Amino acid sequence: KQEVTQIPAALSVPEGENLVLNCSFTDSAIYNLQWFRQDPGKGLTSLLLIQSSQREQTSGRLNASLDKSSGRSTLYIAASQPGDSATYLCAGKLTFGTGTRLTIIP
Amino acid sequence: DTGVSQDPRHKITKRGQNVTFRCDPISEHNRLYWYRQTLGQGPEFLTYFQNEAQLEKSRLLSDRFSAERPKGSFSTLEIQRTEQGDSAMYLCASSSLAGVNEQFFGPGTRLTVL
Numbered sequence: 001k002q003e004v005t006q007i008p009a010a011l012s013v014p015e016g017e018n019l020v021l022n023c024s025f026t027d028s029a030i031y032n033l034q035w036f037r038q039d040p041g042k043g044l045t046s047l048l049l050i051q052s053s054q055r056e057q058t059s060g061r062l063n064a065s066l067d068k069s070s071g072r073s074t075l076y077i078a079a080s081q082p083g084d085s086a087t088y089l090c091a092g093k094l095t096f097g098t099g100t101r102l103t104i105i106p
Numbered sequence: 107d108t109g110v111s112q113d114p115r116h117k118i119t120k121r122g123q124n125v126t127f128r129c130d131p132i133s134e135h136n137r138l139y140w141y142r143q144t145l146g147q148g149p150e151f152l153t154y155f156q157n158e159a160q161l162e163k164s165r166l167l168s169d170r171f172s173a174e175r176p177k178g179s180f181s182t183l184e185i186q187r188t189e190q191g192d193s194a195m196y197l198c199a200s201s202s203l204a205g206v207n208e209q210f211f212g213p214g215t216r217l218t219v220l
Contacts, residue, residue: 031207032206036211041216043212043214046208046210049206049208091209095151096151097148098148
């Protein structure tokens with residue numbers, strides 16, 4: 001059974017800083033890994049999807065990496081902005097982590 | 107393409123009543139998923155369809171829960187004899203097998219059972 005862990009549960013950083021969010025999974029036989037953001041009371045917005053054959057994906061200020069051998073993925077956010085404040089979730093094989101609640105301090 | 111839509115957005119019901127939610131996926135998406143999310147938690151998988159076939163069901167989907175996708179387009183999720191523990195956000199997502207199976211989510215239906 002796939003288990004997905006995200007640490008830390010919450011993170012606060014000043015505006016402009018670069019930051020890394022972590023995601024660990026137990027079953028390396030994942031087809032792909034997807035990162036989402038969720039604003040309070042809203043649905044999930046897809047940010048990036050990394051296929052199992054890939055090592056990383058980039059979109060704008062976001063970069064996600066995948067290391068299947070260690071069961072880890074990271075989401076790197078460059079030059080953080082207050083609008084990046086949200087909960088970030090990773091998911092693989094229909095299993096989600098509990099998310100990291102990110103607050104960017106102006 | 108208007109994205110995934112869900113109806114209603116909010117539902118308040120009394121314990122013991124039946125409720126039904128609807129999800130309209132992105133056009134041409136073969137797969138449709140239902141999840142449940144409670145406060146402070148990530149979404150929990152309930153079930154998914156490929157076209158009209160229900161391929162997988164979570165143990166979370168008790169006998170009181172049933173989902174259908176009769177024509178391989180929209181889907182309904184029904185909860186019978188609701189309990190207070192059913193209060194949650196019910197999320198629907200869809201994806202296409204033709205691509206990388208990226209899931210796109212709807213806005214969710216928030217259920218409150220009094």
